[in-house]
Amino acid sequence: MIQFTQFLMPDGRQKKVEIERPEETEQLATELHEAGHRFEIEMLTTGEISMTVETDGKNGEEIVRSHQICNNGPAVPESVDTMMREAYADWQSG
Numbered sequence: 494m495i496q497f498t499q500f501l502m503p504d505g506r507q508k509k510v511e512i513e514r515p516e517e518t519e520q521l522a523t524e525l526h527e528a529g530h531r532f533e534i535e536m537l538t539t540g541e542i543s544m545t546v547e548t549d550g551k552n553g554e555e556i557v558r559s560h561q562i563c564n565n566g567p568a569v570p571e572s573v574d575t576m577m578r579e580a581y582a583d584w585q586s587g
Contacts, residue, residue, distance in 0.1 A: 494511040494512065494513050494519070495511065495512050495513075495514055495518070495519060495522040495532060495573065495577075496509055496510070496511050496532065497509070497510050497511070497512070497532045497533060497534040497544070498531065498532070498533050498534070499533075499534045499535065500533065500534070500535040501535075502535075502536060502538075510534065512569070512570065512573055514570065514573055514574060514577075515574070518573065518574045518577050518578075521577040521578065521580075521581045522577050524581065525546060525558075525577070525580055525581060525584060528548070528584065529548050529549070530546050530547065530548045530558065530580065530584070531545075531546070531547050531548065532544070532545070532546055533545050533547065536565065537562070540564075540565060541562050541563065541564055541565065542562065542563055542564070542565050542569055542572075543560070543561075543562050544560070544561045544562075544563075544569075544572060544573065544576055545557050545558075545559065545560045545561075545576075546558040546559045546560075546576055546577070546579075546580035548584075558579070558580035558581075558583045558584055559575075559576040559577075559579035559580035559583065560576070561573075561575060561576045
């Protein structure tokens, strides 16, 4: 399971949500999380879903390793897989 912090409309309150993905994707997420990355998700006013993998940089700035926007529904799981692969590759490239 991969845990995200979901920001809810209209006030941005936070809720923990989980998604089950293939073992390979979950392993990438585990390594990213253990290295201090956060996984965030929110629904945009367009009805689309915005997801990010983020971490804090050396000077406190936010580093977005990967960002995906997709339609809410069947596209979400594949977008999570893509986002984890992109974030992991970005993190490993330094």
